[in-house]
Amino acid sequence: MGAGTLLSPVPEELSAATGSDAALRRFLHGLPGVDQVGAEARASALAGRSVKATAKAFAIDLAIRMVDLTTLEGADTRGKVRALSTKAMRPDPADPTCPAVAAVCVYPDMVGTARATLAGSGVHVASVATAFPSGRAAPAVKLADARDAVQAGADEIDMVIDRGAFLSGRYLEVLDQIVAVGEVCGRPDGTRAHLKVICETGELQTYDNVRRVSWLAMLAGADFIKTSTGKVQPAATLPVTLVMLEAVRDFRFATGRQVGVKPAGGIRTTKEALAYLVMVNEVAGTDWLDPDLFRFGASSLLNDLLMQRMRMTTGRYSSPDYVTVD
Amino acid sequence: MTAPLEEPATARRVEVRKTYKLFVGGAFPRSESGRSYVVQDTAGRFLANASAASRKDARNAVQAARKAFAGWSSRTPYNRGQVLYRVAEVLEGRRAQFIDEVQRSEGVGRRQARALVNLTVDRLVWYAGWADKIGQVVGGTNPVAGPYLNFSVPEPTGVVAVLAPSGSSLLGLVSVLAPVIVTGNTVVVASSHQRPLPAITFSEVLATSDVPGGVVNVLTGPLGDTAPTLASHLDVNAVDLIGLVGDAERATELEQSAADNLKRVLRAPVREPDWARDPGLERMTAFLETKTVWHPIGV
Numbered sequence: 363m364g365a366g367t368l369l370s371p372v373p374e375e376l377s378a379a380t381g382s383d384a385a386l387r388r389f390l391h392g393l394p395g396v397d398q399v400g401a402e403a404r405a406s407a408l409a410g411r412s413v414k415a416t417a418k419a420f421a422i423d424l425a426i427r428m429v430d431l432t433t434l435e436g437a438d439t440r441g442k443v444r445a446l447s448t449k450a451m452r453p454d455p456a457d458p459t460c461p462a463v464a465a466v467c468v469y470p471d472m473v474g475t476a477r478a479t480l481a482g483s484g485v486h487v488a489s490v491a492t493a494f495p496s497g498r499a500a501p502a503v504k505l506a507d508a509r510d511a512v513q514a515g516a517d518e519i520d521m522v523i524d525r526g527a528f529l530s531g532r533y534l535e536v537l538d539q540i541v542a543v544g545e546v547c548g549r550p551d552g553t554r555a556h557l558k559v560i561c562e563t564g565e566l567q568t569y570d571n572v573r574r575v576s577w578l579a580m581l582a583g584a585d586f587i588k589t590s591t592g593k594v595q596p597a598a599t600l601p602v603t604l605v606m607l608e609a610v611r612d613f614r615f616a617t618g619r620q621v622g623v624k625p626a627g628g629i630r631t632t633k634e635a636l637a638y639l640v641m642v643n644e645v646a647g648t649d650w651l652d653p654d655l656f657r658f659g660a661s662s663l664l665n666d667l668l669m670q671r672m673r674m675t676t677g678r679y680s681s682p683d684y685v686t687v688d
Numbered sequence: 689m690t691a692p693l694e695e696p697a698t699a700r701r702v703e704v705r706k707t708y709k710l711f712v713g714g715a716f717p718r719s720e721s722g723r724s725y726v727v728q729d730t731a732g733r734f735l736a737n738a739s740a741a742s743r744k745d746a747r748n749a750v751q752a753a754r755k756a757f758a759g760w761s762s763r764t765p766y767n768r769g770q771v772l773y774r775v776a777e778v779l780e781g782r783r784a785q786f787i788d789e790v791q792r793s794e795g796v797g798r799r800q801a802r803a804l805v806n807l808t809v810d811r812l813v814w815y816a817g818w819a820d821k822i823g824q825v826v827g828g829t830n831p832v833a834g835p836y837l838n839f840s841v842p843e844p845t846g847v848v849a850v851l852a853p854s855g856s857s858l859l860g861l862v863s864v865l866a867p868v869i870v871t872g873n874t875v876v877v878a879s880s881h882q883r884p885l886p887a888i889t890f891s892e893v894l895a896t897s898d899v900p901g902g903v904v905n906v907l908t909g910p911l912g913d914t915a916p917t918l919a920s921h922l923d924v925n926a927v928d929l930i931g932l933v934g935d936a937e938r939a940t941e942l943e944q945s946a947a948d949n950l951k952r953v954l955r956a957p958v959r960e961p962d963w964a965r966d967p968g969l970e971r972m973t974a975f976l977e978t979k980t981v982w983h984p985i986g987v
Contacts, residue, residue: 678948679747681923682754 376616380581383534390533393577396569396605405600408644409637418636419674423461425635425667426453427653430488430624432467432661433688434495434592442688443472447479449686454668457675463664464653465518469494470507473514488518488558492543495562495591497522501539508546511555518556519547520588523575525565533578540582558586558624563602564594572602576609586622592659597627600637607645620649626659632670635663661688707737708884710745710908711891713752714901720744725909727884730795738884740909743917746876749905750921753847753874756902761844761872769819771898772870776812778897783809785889786858793857793883807964808859814967815866822871822972830980837983842976844872845952849918851911851931857883859963861890864930867971869903876905876924878915878931884908911938920945926952926975933960 379389413421431450433442447466454460465486466476476487489511493499499507508519521543527535540559547555559579563572579587587606590597603625610621623646629635635658642650650656665688669680707724709716721742727735741749760768779786783805791801823842832838848868853860857880868875879887891906907914911931919927919942927946932939939956946953954974 678920678945679750679917679922681921681949684922 373617376581380534380537383532386533386537386578387531390574390578393570393573396573398569398601401569401601401604405604405641408604408641409600409634411637411640413636413640419671421636421639422632422667422671422674424651424653425632425639425658426664426671427461427464428657429463429664429667430465430467430626430657430659431463431664432592432626432659434467434469434490438469438472440472440475443468443475444479445686446688447476447485449664449688450485451480451483453664454671457671460668460671464657467520467659470511470514470516473511473516477515486517487515488520489514489516490520490522490560490591492521492539494520494522494560495593497524497562498526501542504539505542505546508543512547512549516555518558518586519543520558520560522560522562522591523579525562528571528575528578529566533574537578537582540579540584544583556585557583558588558622559584560588560591560626562591562594563589563598564596569601569605572605573609576606577613580609580613580619580621584621586624586657588624588626588657588659590625590627590659592627595628598625598629598659600641603638604641604645607642607650610650611646620655622655622657623650624657624659629658629660630662631666632663635667705734705737708739708888708908710739710741710749711888711895711904711906712745712749712902713755713905714895716891716895717745717748719909720748723909727882729792735792736885738888738908741878741907741914742909743913745907746878746914746917747921749876749907750847750849750918750923752902752905753876754923756900757844757846757874759900760869760874760903763872765820765823765872768870768872769816772812772816772819772866775893775897775899776809776816778893779805779812779890780809782889782893786886789885789889790858793885794855804856804859808862811859811862811967812866815870815972818867818969818972819870822969822976825969826973826976827978832982835985837985838980839983840978840980842871842973843979845975845977846873846925847923848873848875848926848928848975849921849924850875850877850928851915851918852877852879852887853930853960853963854880854882854933855960856963858886858890860930860960861887863963863967864928864971865904867967868928868975869899871972871976873926873975874903874905876907876918878907878909878911878918880931881908881910915942916945919943919951920948922949924951926954928954928974929956930954930960932956933958 379385433446450463450466462485465488467488468476470489473489491508491511492504523536544557547557561575576587606623614620642656665685668685672680709718719739719741723740724737725740727738729735786805787801790804827841830838894904929939933956943953
């Protein structure tokens with residue numbers, strides 16, 4: 363699958379943008395600038411919305427279905443991945459009405475273990491790749507990393523972009539790398555693993571850069587754009603996600619293709635998760651309120667969602683004693 | 689000595705009508721609900737405004753107490769004793785204010801208010817002394833018929849919710865609070881609804897002594913808003929219902945909701961005890977768990 367096929371649904375003025383480094387730079391720098399104060403004010407205004415009662419119960423279940431349950435530690439073991447995968451299928455063992463999460467997100471060498479545990483459950487296996495989290499490796503190594511993960515059975519590949527190249531303005535290089543990983547995501551049977559592009563917005567300095575990198579990733583054929591690795595502070599923030607949601611909305615307007623958004627890192631409480639959902643609804647639209655188009659990259663968020671869920675069903679506040687220690 | 693500043697005869701000073709806040713996690717937040725209520729003295733005169741805590745404030749307080757538990761319970765008993773002793777020192781330094789508040793809140797005479805405050809300071813010192821002694825008194829090695837060293841140690845129960853006595857606003861409060869924290873528990877206190885001022889001022893004492901934030905959290909306001917939440921909260925390990933003396937119906941209700949996660953419940957007595965009497969160890973041991981260890985010894 364080459365760049366041509368990935369970009370095929372893109373209108374001519376957009377595909378022309380990816381023709382050369384100069385054209386791409388012209389296009390990305392021609393995007394309207396982000397009003398920083400405005401974006402932050404809008405994000406905090408939306409975060410203040412109150413979601414109660416049945417709407418809250420619905421939102422909590424939706425948020426659980428959107429969680430990419432993540433473990434990306436050097437100390438990960440097969441046992442831990444198995445335990446996490448089991449939890450992903452039945453987050454609240456005491457309550458069969460509790461939905462499963464969207465995916466389990468692990469390092470490539472753990473994909474096989476997760477795959478085996480999750481087989482037939484409908485929960486996806488996502489794998490980080492391309493020398494996560496820094497992305498500092500030779501292109502061939504990065505591609506081999508991603509290929510490995512796909513062969514091991516990953517449904518989704520979370521790749522990191524080369525932030526160094528992006529910040530020094532070598533946009534075409536970044537684009538080509540994403541396209542190359544996108545090709546590797548193809549399986550022999552013609553299907554392909556979904557490609558999530560991690561922009562690591564904590565290293566991109568400005569909201570303008572966030573908007574540019576979002577468009578860059580989408581032009582390169584990303585199925586999802588993801589804020590952060592979770593290894594860099596600040597990780598996901600509301601304003602950054604707002605800018606990304608605007609980008610996917612505008613991209614659909616321009617091309618008809620819907621790209622997903624995944625804030626990752628630093629989202630720990632139900633309250634924060636609900637603020638994100640409100641923002642998805644208000645900025646991108648209800649079409650994006652779907653686990654196929656919006657995800658939370660998180661590990662501790664799920665426990666808080668479960669505790670809030672217990673609170674909604676039993677009427678009393680729950681305790682961390684009643685959820686797993688991950 | 690300098691001459692005292694004299695007020696001009698004609699100037700009528702505008703009174704500062706204070707609104708007190710809650711004490712949660714070492715900070716003084718307003719109630720999440722934004723509500724407050726008027727506190728009156730026994731004669732019905734305005735004393736101050738106090739925050740009316742909601743169930744979400746109770747939840748936040750439990751969260752703060754849970755967060756503080758690991759640090760507080762792992763301090764050495766000796767250090768906890770020192771901290772409590774320091775609280776007594778700071779309280780001693782603010783005697784005048786406490787005497788005034790106790791007098792106005794409880795409607796007692798000046799002399800009796802002074803005696804109550806003195807007794808409160810003494811009570812704190814007394815409990816501070818117990819910090820590194822209670823373990824020896826209620827724990828120890830046990831004789832067993834086998835090749836084992838068998839010993840028992842008391843450990844704190846966890847987060848304790850205390851409904852403070854409604855009558856004795858300072859001595860009663862300290863008499864139920866000190867035994868809970870001296871052994872390493874952390875606490876959420878729902879203060880007396882009618883007489884919250886000494887509790888709030890006491891939290892100012894705690895904030896300026898060495899008690900880590902979150903070890904003691906003080907909620908003011910109607911018990912009906914906070915007590916059911918505290919009693920049913922799964923992250924609360926024990927509850928002291930002393931504040932429900934004479935309200936058997938509500939006490940039973942709370943005992944039932946406390947049963948969900950098998951909280952330890954210190955039931956409300958028929959009438960409020962005489963706080964001036966020797967307190968004994970009961971209030972400390974009520975919130976201790978005994979851990980017994982069988983250690984094999986080579987014979």
